[in-house]
Amino acid sequence: KAGVTQTPRYLIKTRGQQVTLSCSPISGHRSVSWYQQTPGQGLQFLFEYFSETQRNKGNFPGRFSGRQFSNSRSEMNVSTLELGDSALYLCASRISGGLGGELFFGEGSRLTVL
Amino acid sequence: ELKVEQNPLFLSMQEGKNYTIYCNYSTTSDRLYWYRQDPGKSLESLFVLLSNGAVKQEGRLMASLDTKARLSTLHITAAVHDLSATYFCAVDEGAQKLVFGQGTRLTINP
Numbered sequence: 001k002a003g004v005t006q007t008p009r010y011l012i013k014t015r016g017q018q019v020t021l022s023c024s025p026i027s028g029h030r031s032v033s034w035y036q037q038t039p040g041q042g043l044q045f046l047f048e049y050f051s052e053t054q055r056n057k058g059n060f061p062g063r064f065s066g067r068q069f070s071n072s073r074s075e076m077n078v079s080t081l082e083l084g085d086s087a088l089y090l091c092a093s094r095i096s097g098g099l100g101g102e103l104f105f106g107e108g109s110r111l112t113v114l
Numbered sequence: 115e116l117k118v119e120q121n122p123l124f125l126s127m128q129e130g131k132n133y134t135i136y137c138n139y140s141t142t143s144d145r146l147y148w149y150r151q152d153p154g155k156s157l158e159s160l161f162v163l164l165s166n167g168a169v170k171q172e173g174r175l176m177a178s179l180d181t182k183a184r185l186s187t188l189h190i191t192a193a194v195h196d197l198s199a200t201y202f203c204a205v206d207e208g209a210q211k212l213v214f215g216q217g218t219r220l221t222i223n224p
Contacts, residue, residue, distance in 0.1 A: 033210060043202065043214035056209040090156060103147065103212065105157040 002027065004106035006091050012112045018079040021109045025072050025093030032074040033103065034066060037088040046089075049074055078111075086113045116141045116207045120215035127222055130192050135218045137186040137203035144181045145206035148188055150199045151217070157202065161188075193222045 005024040013019050025032050034046040045058040049068035066076040072093075078085055088108045094101040117140040127133050137146070145164055149157040161170045163179035163186060170177050174197065176189045186203055200219045204212040 031210065033212075035212075035214075042216055043204075045211045045213070048210040050210070056211050058211070092157075102159055102162050104159060105149075107156045 004091055004093050004104055006089075006106040006109050008109060009107060010110050010112075012114060013081050014114050015081055015083060017081050018077060019081060019111060020075055020077045021089055021091075021111075023074045023076075023091030023093075023106060025074070025091075026095075026104055029093035029095050029104075030072050031094045031096065031101075032068055032072060033092045033094075034074070034076050035090045035092065035105075036060075037090060037108070038086070043090075046076065081113045083113050086111060116143070116205060116213045118203060118205050118213050118215040120201075120203055120218050123216055123218055125218055125220045127190075127193055127220070129194055129222055129224055132192065133190050135188040135190075135201055135203075135220075137188070137205075137215055139184050139186075139205045139213075141207075142181070142184070143205045143207065144179075146179050146186045147204045147206070147212065148177050148186070149202045149204065151202065152199050160201075190220075195222050195224060198222045 007022045031050045033048040037043045047057045047066050052068045063079045068074045088110050090108045092103045092105045094103050119138045121136050148160040151157050161177040166181040168179045174191045179186045200217045202217045204214045207213050
């Protein structure tokens with residue numbers, strides 16, 4: 001059974017550009033979450049989607065956005081990139097929208113902003 | 115606002131020894147997760163603890179949850195080099211959001 005797949009795995013952008021990251025959840029999983037990992041701030045919640053609806057959003061500026069498609073695949077977008085956006089972006093999926101389900105993480109997309 | 119604190123943040127130990135990583139959190143929750151992360155890699159799920167008093171074991175690792183004390187522990191028994199990694203606890207804040215601890219970087223020396 002395939003795990004959570006994220007693309008691209010590595011990318012380099014310059015300040016002011018925008019970036020789109022993609023996540024394919026485990027087959028049958030309908031909830032997709034995104035997290036940002038940096039050495040300084042650790043792991044921080046970005047947002048969560050279930051059945052194409054954003055149900056929760058973390059404390060990030062509006063430059064960070066996301067969406068989920070009918071096949072549960074998700075994308076996140078960061079516009080007007082800043083140096084501080086350099087991070088590992090992790091996508092995670094769980095089978096249902098209920099509480100307590102195990103969260104499975106992808107390998108991440110490592111973004112470097114120059 | 116939920117805060118999750120792990121200690122120690124760095125741990126260097128000898129093979130064969132036992133040690134415990136602590137995870138304290140600030141508000142009520144009865145759902146806690148432990149993850150392992152190797153350098154440059156993603157998070158690997160180790161344990162899901164869903165109730166007070168939950169105890170789970172896998173190999174040399176054992177995790178427990180005390181919701182009244184707002185404390186979870188990850189106990190390592192007879193450590194081996196392969197367990198060297200960074201370990202994170204994460205508390206389910208509700209609304210599908212996990213709040214992570216800072217991580218404990220564990221180094222096991224031969």
